[in-house]
Amino acid sequence: MNPHTLTDADRARIREAIAAAEARTAGEIFVVVARSSDDYRFVPLLYATLIGLIVPLPLLFLTLWPALTIYLAQLVVFVVLAVVLSLPPLHMLLVPKPVKRARAHARAVEQFMAHGLHVAEARTGVLIFVSLAERYAEIVADAGIAGRVAQAEWDRTVATLLADIGSGKLAEGLVGAIGRAGDMLAAHFPPRPGDRNELPDELILL
Numbered sequence: 664m665n666p667h668t669l670t671d672a673d674r675a676r677i678r679e680a681i682a683a684a685e686a687r688t689a690g691e692i693f694v695v696v697a698r699s700s701d702d703y704r705f706v707p708l709l710y711a712t713l714i715g716l717i718v719p720l721p722l723l724f725l726t727l728w729p730a731l732t733i734y735l736a737q738l739v740v741f742v743v744l745a746v747v748l749s750l751p752p753l754h755m756l757l758v759p760k761p762v763k764r765a766r767a768h769a770r771a772v773e774q775f776m777a778h779g780l781h782v783a784e785a786r787t788g789v790l791i792f793v794s795l796a797e798r799y800a801e802i803v804a805d806a807g808i809a810g811r812v813a814q815a816e817w818d819r820t821v822a823t824l825l826a827d828i829g830s831g832k833l834a835e836g837l838v839g840a841i842g843r844a845g846d847m848l849a850a851h852f853p854p855r856p857g858d859r860n861e862l863p864d865e866l867i868l869l
Contacts, residue, residue, distance in 0.1 A: 673834035674866050680838045681864040684845025689852045690787035691862050692844055693778055694837060697869040699796035700770035703758045707748035710757060715741035755796055767799035775803045787852050791840050800824045811851040
């Protein structure tokens, strides 16, 4: 089994962890796991194009091939590279790390907004976001939390989550991150009379 596969039992554990954490706080915890934050199709094409542009140079100076033959060689190189470099997981290895991080961060913010965490009562919504292909995790906290919980606390939680994912323990990592997020929220945002569950406790898979 793929270590990044979540079974029905795993999803039930995550759902129960969210419910248990939220029972101790006025905050809302939402979890999203994406297989990838982008298909990065442009990257293999970019490499194939750059190499294809270089191919004619040595052929022009080192051979007597006619222009049409050189053009056909250039075309073949481009097509072969575009296909081969697009094969998983090779194409992900070609994507620069800053590009992967930027795209995954943008996806995290997109999910935070799309699921309405920014309109949670008292602005205490927290998103735990994981993008597996990029090996990226992030916790996005709303404005009501940012001034109360130090960023270093979230960073430590993310580091532990990534370590668990790297060890093939995705479900355990998520349950642990949910528990730690619940602890931090409970310390600053205890339950209030009339609190309601504003967001579903279900894990979202993209």
